[in-house]
Amino acid sequence: MQVIQQTFQVQYSYGIHFTEGLFNTNNTLLPDLLKKDGSLGPRKLLFVLDSGVAAAHPTLQQDIKAFSEHYSQVLTAASDFIIIPGGEEAKNDPKYLQQILDAVNDHGICRHSYLVAIGGGAILDLAGFAAAISHRGIRHIRIPTTVLSQNDSGVGVKNSVNAFQKKNFLGTFAPPFAVLNDYHFLTTLEDRDWRSGISEAIKVALIKDAAFYDEIKTNAAKLVARDKAAMDSLIFRCAELHVAHIGGKDPFEMGSSRPLDFGHWAAHKLEQLTNYELRHGEAVAIGIALDVTYSMLSGRLSEQDWENVLALLVELGFDLYVPELSQTISETNQTLCISVGLREFREHLGGQLTIMLLNKIGEGEEVHQMDDAMVKKAVALLAQRYSKAPVIH
Amino acid sequence: MQVIQQTFQVQYSYGIHFTEGLFNTNNTLLPDLLKKDGSLGPRKLLFVLDSGVAAAHPTLQQDIKAFSEHYSQVLTAASDFIIIPGGEEAKNDPKYLQQILDAVNDHGICRHSYLVAIGGGAILDLAGFAAAISHRGIRHIRIPTTVLSQNDSGVGVKNSVNAFQKKNFLGTFAPPFAVLNDYHFLTTLEDRDWRSGISEAIKVALIKDAAFYDEIKTNAAKLVARDKAAMDSLIFRCAELHVAHIGGKDPFEMGSSRPLDFGHWAAHKLEQLTNYELRHGEAVAIGIALDVTYSMLSGRLSEQDWENVLALLVELGFDLYVPELSQTISETNQTLCISVGLREFREHLGGQLTIMLLNKIGEGEEVHQMDDAMVKKAVALLAQRYSKAPVIH
Known part of the structure; x- marks a missing residue:
């Protein structure tokens, strides 16, 4: 042959x-x-x-x-x-x-x-x-x-x-x-759109660059006040980290690893569940909150780092809970809709489920399984802290 | 900046x-x-x-x-x-x-x-x-x-x-x-489909490989008789030449050079003008006939090589003329429809018009202009030789 x-x-x-x-x-x-x-x-x-x-x-x-x-x-x-x-x-x-x-x-x-x-x-x-x-x-x-x-x-x-x-x-x-x-x-830009993109900078800083995370933390008040120099610096470094990653091993994502999607599996589903009322960046902020909470609950991330990240997101003005986070398939099927989203996310990417979690600020770790019960626990924790309305059951 | x-x-x-x-x-x-x-x-x-x-x-x-x-x-x-x-x-x-x-x-x-x-x-x-x-x-x-x-x-x-x-x-x-x-x-396959693809082998042989052209010429009767060994050999060498070209300088055609489209500018338009009654390979056979005729008329190709190519196409059973080749835009605008197709072809490819012509069997040459009057002359010559019905004016 x-x-x-x-x-x-x-x-x-x-x-x-x-x-x-x-x-x-x-x-x-x-x-x-x-x-x-x-x-x-x-x-x-x-x-x-x-x-x-x-x-x-x-x-x-x-x-x-x-x-x-x-x-x-x-x-x-x-x-x-x-x-x-x-x-x-x-x-x-x-x-x-x-x-x-x-x-x-x-x-x-x-x-x-x-x-x-x-x-x-x-x-x-x-x-x-x-x-x-x-x-x-x-x-x-x-x-x-x-x-x-x-x-x-x-x-x-x-x-x-x-x-x-x-x-x-x-x-x-x-x-x-x-x-x-x-x-x-x-x-x-409206304040909402100005803020929205900052979550992607936090995302990439959390998994790749602790010094950049510290810079965002230091500049948080300036960013809220729409300071040009602080935003210029944030955009440049964030773009630089994304560009470096994309130009690295797998620009066209032929493999299963997708570290830049930290915080994104839930975000994608939340955008859909809210009929895109949530901006992408706003959904990512919630997705990050969820994944750092999951990382903390599963023993990867220290409580101190966890509180640090949540505090930064709140300081920047992000809401860290929407009722759709707790939405279940039906009265009888209490699976979270975002857990269905996790399966759809895997299907879109293909291959083995690969989700980035956090070991510490500046260092991620990929896992190939998410525990539905622990996701529920993480959601409940966010609901308890950040819910503005009665939680949907 | x-x-x-x-x-x-x-x-x-x-x-x-x-x-x-x-x-x-x-x-x-x-x-x-x-x-x-x-x-x-x-x-x-x-x-x-x-x-x-x-x-x-x-x-x-x-x-x-x-x-x-x-x-x-x-x-x-x-x-x-x-x-x-x-x-x-x-x-x-x-x-x-x-x-x-x-x-x-x-x-x-x-x-x-x-x-x-x-x-x-x-x-x-x-x-x-x-x-x-x-x-x-x-x-x-x-x-x-x-x-x-x-x-x-x-x-x-x-x-x-x-x-x-x-x-x-x-x-x-x-x-x-x-x-x-x-x-x-x-x-x-129907005979029509069996034959149709042979034109692409002739195309690539003409611009790249005189020995392959000779092989096709030698095997012409066998190919018509649907001889397996002759077809196996033709397909393999033709695929090999295409693969080598694609893997060469410009696989995703970012430049303007498109040698493998020899004979294709008219072919694409003829397919459309005949409502795809012509198979692609049949249209390419006519496109090759047109471009070797143009090459001969413009002094590039010898009459001997020209006759050789036409004779091979005929021996294989290809028609070398359809009335749509002579079709003009209207009674008052005597521009050939295929010349309009040439402009569409350039637009599809983008950049400078680049058309492959033939200097001799096995050797092409790219040009950046086609003379509409000479195209008409080439069409008239094919009509005179191969028309089965009165030419449309």
């Missing part, structure tokens, strides 16, 4: 650039990057905008047009802007994906043109997916506008939409051409 | 295995391959079958079930088979993609499970796309059942469906887990 063996490597490279006022005509970051792509004439850029960002920055479209005219040798912005409501709805309703694909077709966007997405994590996930499957991959530039997308979701290689009421059921791994983090977009 | 630079490589590896009777319980190829994936228990396999293959091999589903029971330690076939009509319709109608995604969800197929597709190129393209976007990529095994898919489309890294009436508008690059070429499936 004959075999032909195929083996090859694909090299990926992109920068996460930090700037302010990306579309000021005196800011040459974008044209400078585009000039490196080897194309001769001006490149076509099709812009997808988060409607929330478009509303908060009413001159944005005008600024981009003026920018495009100023740098007309290098780039041409497509005449239409694709404006899509931000948040999870963008990933839930297939019409938004179709809207972007229609525009890719209408504007003749090819593999050497660019789909540029400006918005929060949901818009970036959606636009990234549209870019990844159009013509087998058109170039994609991400301009994240929230703390969460600038320090975590926007700097990575994943994209997705939801299907079958499951988060990220459809998607690919597709590195962007570039990520452009513009602090200016953070200035108009 | 700060920058975080992300750089990583992803390594891909898979085999194209040649066998006969893949689902005979004494054939250990498939379980042997699965055992290497690092999983512990039996892996879930969800099968997608080309309805034509299912009809021509009425015991296939039964055989797979028996095979799955025999190797139950290693694999479990999902209880349902997803049966989809073969041919381009599978890629045109979005309901078939949805049908596979539904099954992936219903059967809990995860990233460490397998979607196994058995069929011609269209079914493999469709199933490959479904696998690539489910859970950001579930494992995919291809079992190509036509000459074309065993020697060309099935051994590569592309998948796709059609959209906006454009071929392969949606798709990704996603290497399979393995390709299993089973000669047994070729024995039930």
Whole structure:
């Protein structure tokens, strides 16, 4: 029996650039990057905008047009802007994906043109997916506008939409051409969105970098007060840790290990159970609270570290309990819905269940089993401390 | 301004295995391959079958079930088979993609499970796309059942469906887990499908391997007579040349060079213009005839080589002219529809127009411009020689 063996490597490279006022005509970051792509004439850029960002920055479209005219040798912005409501709805309703694909077709966007997405994590996930499957991959530039997308979701290689009421059921791994983090977009965020992304920084600090955790702790009051320098530093270090991890052993997650998903198994389910009323970052804060509590109850984490983490989350303004955390399948089946979510999480990832727990601040440990009874105990503990309403039984 | 630079490589590896009777319980190829994936228990396999293959091999589903029971330690076939009509319709109608995604969800197929597709190129393209976007990529095994898919489309890294009436508008690059070429499936092919895939072997021989071209020429009568040894040899060498090219400089086609698309720019448009009445391989034969004629008319290719290629295509039974080749946009706009297709082809690939022409048998040359008038002249020459009906004006 004959075999032909195929083996090859694909090299990926992109920068996460930090700037302010990306579309000021005196800011040459974008044209400078585009000039490196080897194309001769001006490149076509099709812009997808988060409607929330478009509303908060009413001159944005005008600024981009003026920018495009100023740098007309290098780039041409497509005449239409694709404006899509931000948040999870963008990933839930297939019409938004179709809207972007229609525009890719209408504007003749090819593999050497660019789909540029400006918005929060949901818009970036959606636009990234549209870019990844159009013509087998058109170039994609991400301009994240929230703390969460600038320090975590926007700097990575994943994209997705939801299907079958499951988060990220459809998607690919597709590195962007570039990520452009513009602090200016953070200035108009609601407090809720400003805070939300901080949980991902706490997450990555807890499993990888105790010094970074201490920095967040020290800066907590400043972060609450929306101090620019404190947030700049948090976003940069958090992005750096995510980038280093992704560029490490398994960028496209072919194995079972997923340390960056610390606190996420419950978070994903809570987002769904609350009909996405909870922001991702808010759900992650609760997920972290749950997993540090489980880590403490199972004897891994000291009570002191446990209290330390909960106190930081509370200081930053996160709620650490929602009634959906205690929701069970039915009156007769008292299995927690989040435990069902754990099984769905494994199915999405595939392979062996692999969950990160905490040994101490800055050091995680992967386990391959979660004890349902102990999860219940952890939930009860959080309910007792942080519930604002009678617990659902 | 700060920058975080992300750089990583992803390594891909898979085999194209040649066998006969893949689902005979004494054939250990498939379980042997699965055992290497690092999983512990039996892996879930969800099968997608080309309805034509299912009809021509009425015991296939039964055989797979028996095979799955025999190797139950290693694999479990999902209880349902997803049966989809073969041919381009599978890629045109979005309901078939949805049908596979539904099954992936219903059967809990995860990233460490397998979607196994058995069929011609269209079914493999469709199933490959479904696998690539489910859970950001579930494992995919291809079992190509036509000459074309065993020697060309099935051994590569592309998948796709059609959209906006454009071929392969949606798709990704996603290497399979393995390709299993089973000669047994070729024995039930119609003559038309047996012949169709030979054009891809001629294509790759013409641009890369004069000795292989000579072999095809020598074996032409045997190939027409459906000689197994001649076909085995043709498929193996053709697959080998494709695999070597794909594993070379640019597996995911980030640049503009696409030598394996020799003869394809007109072929894609002809498939569409004939409502996919023409098989892909048949359209490629006409596309090759057109491009060697253009190569001859533009002074690249000798008349002797030109005649040689046309004679081989005719000997194998290919038609070298269809009226759609001469079709113009309208009475008043005498631009050929295939010239419009050339622009669409560039848009799909992106970047600079790059078309392979022929200098001599075994040696291609890329050009970045096609002269519309000379294309018309080449079409007229083919019409004069090979038209079976009055030419459309």
